Amino acid sequence: MSDTLSRLRGELIAAGQFFHSKGWVPATSSNFSARLGAEDMLITSSGQHKGRLDDNGFLRADLQGVSLETGKRPSAETGLHTVMYRRDPAIGCVLHTHSVNATVLSMRLEEVVLAGYEVQKAFPGVETHESRLMIPIFPNSQDIPALAAEVNAYLDAHPQTVAYLIRGHGLYTWGTTVADTLRHIEALEFLFECVYRQLLLDR
Ligand SMILES: CSC[C@@H](O)[C@@H](O)C(=O)COP(=O)(O)O
Numbered sequence: 156m157s158d159t160l161s162r163l164r165g166e167l168i169a170a171g172q173f174f175h176s177k178g179w180v181p182a183t184s185s186n187f188s189a190r191l192g193a194e195d196m197l198i199t200s201s202g203q204h205k206g207r208l209d210d211n212g213f214l215r216a217d218l219q220g221v222s223l224e225t226g227k228r229p230s231a232e233t234g235l236h237t238v239m240y241r242r243d244p245a246i247g248c249v250l251h252t253h254s255v256n257a258t259v260l261s262m263r264l265e266e267v268v269l270a271g272y273e274v275q276k277a278f279p280g281v282e283t284h285e286s287r288l289m290i291p292i293f294p295n296s297q298d299i300p301a302l303a304a305e306v307n308a309y310l311d312a313h314p315q316t317v318a319y320l321i322r323g324h325g326l327y328t329w330g331t332t333v334a335d336t337l338r339h340i341e342a343l344e345f346l347f348e349c350v351y352r353q354l355l356l357d358r
Pocket residue numbers: 182183184185186199200201202203229230231232251
């Protein structure tokens with residue numbers, strides 16, 4: 156077992172415990188992955204409770220989503236992870252969560268516009284609250300290859316995108332490391348709470 160694999164697995168287990176403490180990974184929702192090398196990744200197996208992961212809750216898969224471990228089934232949404240690793244060799248982690256705020260906002264808005272918030276600086280390349288981050292919302296689908304193709308085309312056209320929502324479903328974001336990606340999730344959840352509260356005040 157490589158040191159890298161056990162370190163990344165530990166980081167993803169800790170991320171799941173943190174997200175669970177926040178209520179962002181209810182039931183067996185959500186999935187996590189981290190790049191192992193140029194051709195493979197570590198990903199949660201399907202149906203695990205992400206707040207109570209242990210070493211057995213992961214498997215190695217290639218970047219086409221094929222399990223490299225017999226008897227273990229990768230996340231049902233593996234295609235949304237592999238599309239990111241194939242797009243960009245600098246991406247080292249993809250995290251998907253199902254918080255209430257992400258889900259509710261995705262049901263009410265066409266896109267989430269983040270503007271004027273200091274915490275936007277949690278994202279790479281964002282140096283001022285005067286930036287504008289657009290979080291697109293894709294229709295939910297059980298056809299993961301089709302959804303992954305839609306995400307891929309959108310990111311080709313909008314390469315500055317830092318995350319996306321799936322309607323009625325949840326949030327996907329990515330980063331170079333598990334720590335960076337966890338910071339993105341935490342920043343986005345803070346920002347979604349701000350957007351939600353502003354919408355309430357504006358009523
Ligand atoms: C428990 S419903 C959530 C799932 O349908 C799915 O959206 C999800 O995030 C987890 O799927 P998984 O196959 O465990 O990775």
